[in-house]
Amino acid sequence: xxxSEIVLVTGAAGxxxxxxxxxxxxxxxxxxxxxxxxxxxAARIARFPVDLVLCDIMKPEQIEPAMDGVSTVVxxxxxxxxxxxxxxxxxxxxxxxxxxxxxxxxxxxxxxxGHDVAGIVDETFPCRYTGWEYADSKIDAERxxxxxxxxxxxxxxLRPSIVYGPFCQTWIAxxxxxxxxxxxxxxxxxxxGICNLVYVDDLVSATFLAAHHNAATGEAFNVNGPDIITWxxxxxxxxxxxxxxxxxxxxxxxxxxxxxxMDLARLSAGRVRQVVGPAAAKTxxxxxxxxxxxxxxxxxxxxxxxxxxxxxxxxxERLYSRxxxxxxxxxxxxxxxxxxxxxxxxxxxSVQWLEHHSLARSGxxxxxxxxxx
Numbered sequence: 001x002x003x004s005e006i007v008l009v010t011g012a013a014g015x016x017x018x019x020x021x022x023x024x025x026x027x028x029x030x031x032x033x034x035x036x037x038x039x040x041x042a043a044r045i046a047r048f049p050v051d052l053v054l055c056d057i058m059k060p061e062q063i064e065p066a067m068d069g070v071s072t073v074v075x076x077x078x079x080x081x082x083x084x085x086x087x088x089x090x091x092x093x094x095x096x097x098x099x100x101x102x103x104x105x106x107x108x109x110x111x112x113x114g115h116d117v118a119g120i121v122d123e124t125f126p127c128r129y130t131g132w133e134y135a136d137s138k139i140d141a142e143r144x145x146x147x148x149x150x151x152x153x154x155x156x157x158l159r160p161s162i163v164y165g166p167f168c169q170t171w172i173a174x175x176x177x178x179x180x181x182x183x184x185x186x187x188x189x190x191x192x193g194i195c196n197l198v199y200v201d202d203l204v205s206a207t208f209l210a211a212h213h214n215a216a217t218g219e220a221f222n223v224n225g226p227d228i229i230t231w232x233x234x235x236x237x238x239x240x241x242x243x244x245x246x247x248x249x250x251x252x253x254x255x256x257x258x259x260x261x262m263d264l265a266r267l268s269a270g271r272v273r274q275v276v277g278p279a280a281a282k283t284x285x286x287x288x289x290x291x292x293x294x295x296x297x298x299x300x301x302x303x304x305x306x307x308x309x310x311x312x313x314x315x316x317e318r319l320y321s322r323x324x325x326x327x328x329x330x331x332x333x334x335x336x337x338x339x340x341x342x343x344x345x346x347x348x349x350s351v352q353w354l355e356h357h358s359l360a361r362s363g364x365x366x367x368x369x370x371x372x373x
Contacts, residue, residue, distance in 0.1 A: 011077030057088035161196030166353030199341035
């Protein structure tokens with residue numbers, strides 16, 4: 001990429017997309033065009049004098065003008081919904097093909113390999129459907145990428161592992177909340193799976209390489225960091241970086257029991273909200289005074305925070321115990337990718353972000369709010 005080139009970044013208001021826009025602008029590597037779904041989501045990237053455009057990937061009428069004059073598209077708009085991931089990606093690819101874009105980089109996920117893989121996992125491993133809508137939808141979106149690539153659109157797919165860093169809700173703000181709750185701990189054998197951390201700036205570096213390297217066309221690349229640590233070690237290091245007391249060890253039996261109870265509570269709470277939520281709110285307004293309503297609201301929020309601070313059985317069995325290493329050797333050999341941020345450095349920078357916003361020792365609610373994409 002060169003400074004005169006225009007790079008459209010979809011999902012530019014999100015964690016990864018926002019950092020790509022920032023890096024493009026600050027490095028003068030290319031001219032970023034930040035594609036956002038709503039104007040209200042643009043606060044972070046609006047700090048910079050970059051080109052902001054409405055680009056809801058479910059609205060082709062917005063994508064078309066956003067592609068005008070663009071040489072490269074980095075498609076990283078995030079969603080858990082299947083239609084947004086699959087149809088949204090198709091909309092982007094169609095518009096890119098019509099516009100004659102020189103390269104599309106699609107940010108996928110290492111989860112396309114499935115949750116029961118183990119050992120060294122490279123790009124020769126097949127993508128496997130598991131019933132998890134997010135990962136299965138990413139597989140289908142990748143297939144669309146290869147279909148368009150076969151029609152002449154230069155496409156590259158990146159499969160990052162656990163992407164973390166400042167502004168990350170799931171792995172930084174979310175885990176800061178969990179660690180500060182006092183309910184988290186060391187999971188013994190259930191936390192001995194590999195935590196494949198990649199700092200967000202290393203993913204940005206891989207994206208830049210994929211955008212201009214000829215060897216990237218028509219290829220998929222794992223993107224991972226330099227460390228191989230367990231999830232238990234991640235918990236320890238993050239906890240230490242936050243300056244919190246040492247984590248206690250949680251026995252496997254207690255962990256499974258607590259997770260099972262909380263999973264049931266989450267399921268029940270979700271069904272109650274769907275069935276009686278509006279009616280309960282109306283009843284509360286009719287029969288409770290303002291102080292009591294506020295008290296009920298605080299109690300419910302505490303219960304929600306308690307549930308969020310407890311591991312789910314899905315994560316215990318499919319994530320924290322997974323013994324897979326997503327090797328980035330292909331990206332290193334073909335693209336010259338070299339991750340620069342080890343776990344300690346990445347966590348240090350992430351905690352500095354929390355501290356900058358006075359969140360490193362703040363309450364759970366404030367941490368959660370600041371981490372929203």
